[in-house]
Every structure is written in C-alpha cells, then in structure tokens.
Amino acid sequence: MIALAFLLQGLRISVPYALAALGGALSERAGVINLALEGMLLAGAFAAAAGSHFGGVPLGILGGALGGLAVAGLYALAVLRARADQVLAGIALNLLILGITRYLLKLLFHSASNSPAVPGLGGAGAGLFVVLTAAGVLAAHVFLARTPAGLRLRAVGEHPDAAHTLGVDVVRARLGAVLASGVLAGLGGAWLALDNHGFVDRMSGGRGYIALAAVILGRWTPLGAAAACLLFGFADALQVQLQTRVPGVPRELVQILPYALTLIVLAGVVGRSRPPRALGTPWR
Numbered sequence: 001m002i003a004l005a006f007l008l009q010g011l012r013i014s015v016p017y018a019l020a021a022l023g024g025a026l027s028e029r030a031g032v033i034n035l036a037l038e039g040m041l042l043a044g045a046f047a048a049a050a051g052s053h054f055g056g057v058p059l060g061i062l063g064g065a066l067g068g069l070a071v072a073g074l075y076a077l078a079v080l081r082a083r084a085d086q087v088l089a090g091i092a093l094n095l096l097i098l099g100i101t102r103y104l105l106k107l108l109f110h111s112a113s114n115s116p117a118v119p120g121l122g123g124a125g126a127g128l129f130v131v132l133t134a135a136g137v138l139a140a141h142v143f144l145a146r147t148p149a150g151l152r153l154r155a156v157g158e159h160p161d162a163a164h165t166l167g168v169d170v171v172r173a174r175l176g177a178v179l180a181s182g183v184l185a186g187l188g189g190a191w192l193a194l195d196n197h198g199f200v201d202r203m204s205g206g207r208g209y210i211a212l213a214a215v216i217l218g219r220w221t222p223l224g225a226a227a228a229c230l231l232f233g234f235a236d237a238l239q240v241q242l243q244t245r246v247p248g249v250p251r252e253l254v255q256i257l258p259y260a261l262t263l264i265v266l267a268g269v270v271g272r273s274r275p276p277r278a279l280g281t282p283w284r
Helices: 002-029 037-055 057-081 086-109 122-146 148-158 160-165 170-195 207-217 222-245 251-255 257-272
Strands: none
Touching: 002 037, 002 122, 002 148, 002 170, 002 207, 002 222, 037 057, 037 086, 037 170, 037 207, 057 086, 057 170, 122 148, 122 170, 122 222, 148 160, 148 170, 160 170, 170 207, 207 222, 207 257, 222 251, 222 257
C-alpha cells in the first residue's frame, strides 16, 4: 500500500511538470527559449482557481488554459515581434506575472496569500487529467516526428533561413509553438490549483524552471522530457515521504532534493546534448 501511494503521489506531482515541459519542448524545437513557463504556470493556476470559484471545475480548466495562453501571447509579442532577448524577456515576464497574480489575489479574494477553497477535480477527474496528459505527450511525439507540420516546426528551429526559402512562415510557426506552450503550461497550472483546491501566492514554486531543465534532459523531445518530469516528480514525492515518515530529518534539507537532483542531472547532460541550432536566435 505504501508503494502504491508513493506511485500515485509521484504521478500526481509529475503532471504540472510534464505539461509545462511538453509546451517547452514544442517552443524550443521551434527555436524559442521559453523561460516564461514559470509565469504561464502561475497565471494558469490563478485563472483556474478564479474560474473554479466563480463557475466550477470546467470553467477553472478553461481559465487555466486561457491564463497560460495570455502570458504566451505577451511573450510572443516581446520575442517575435519586438525581437527582445528571449532569456531576459522570460525572466521579466515571470516577475510581472508574480506581481499581477498577487494584486489580483488581493483584489478578488481580499487576501495577500491564498484564495478560498475552490471545487477540485476529484478522483475520477484527476485520473482523466493524468490520462489526457499522457495522451498529449504521445500526440506531441507523433506530431513532431511523423507529420509535415511537425517537420516544419523542427525546420524553423534548426535552419530558419532554409525553411523560409522553402515557403515556411517562420514567425507563424514559432508563434503557434509559443501559444501552444502557453496553453499546455496553463493547464499544468490548472492542475496545481484544482488538485490543491485553491491558489496560493507563488504557487508555481519553480516548476517552470524544472520543466525547462526536463526539456534539456529529455534532449528536446516530448517523450524524453516527460520521462525527466517523472524523475523530478518522484524525487519531489520522495522528499514529502521523508518529511512525514523519517523523524529527525531536517525539513529544509529534504525540500531541496528536487532542485539538487535537477542540478546534478543537468551537470552530466548539458555538455553532451545538442539543442536546436537556431534556439534563441531571433528571425529577422
């Protein structure tokens, strides 16, 4: 029973990582670095909590997707239209969303820390969400590897000049990938809010950055990124188990386990993996 509970907890924790990483993989295969995943997760979580509070779980899920999409639209405007530095734009947007969600939290719920309890997914809803996440990973793998649209997306991330000469609209392809990443990360935020029956300030908790690390660890493939997210999710579940079942272990020490694992794994992988050649390069 303990092993089953640990397995279910690991899967539950992995869902927002996997959805954000899936969006990150699509965006980065198109050549756009997406540090804004953290802000997309946070915006999706807040919008989902607000939607569920005022209209129930379906509106909460829709709100999460739209919240992530709105942040992705701002990010696309900055990096595709204004050609801003993608790393700086992503960090700036994360800080902006942190402030906006805190302001809206106080405006709508009259609290600086958390929303009131909202309707959540429930057992059947949570199970369906996990299944759909897994199906989304497989669909993204097939899309990138087996379809003409996926080939065009990979082409604009590798050789945008060559793709352009063949008639591919580079900006449109990158825009679609960034917007898709926002929807997926927003759904990850919706899972966070609905699984916890509410929104808490800074709820994303660095998950967007870990999701980006999972993309790198997974060599910019949906299946690889999802596998890395399972690794991080189970590491997170392990630190929870250590806190509750092993007396005397310093709480602050075990809480850094997922982040320490991220650094250790990346240290051994980054130098041996090759990103898309045009990753981070603006299209002019």
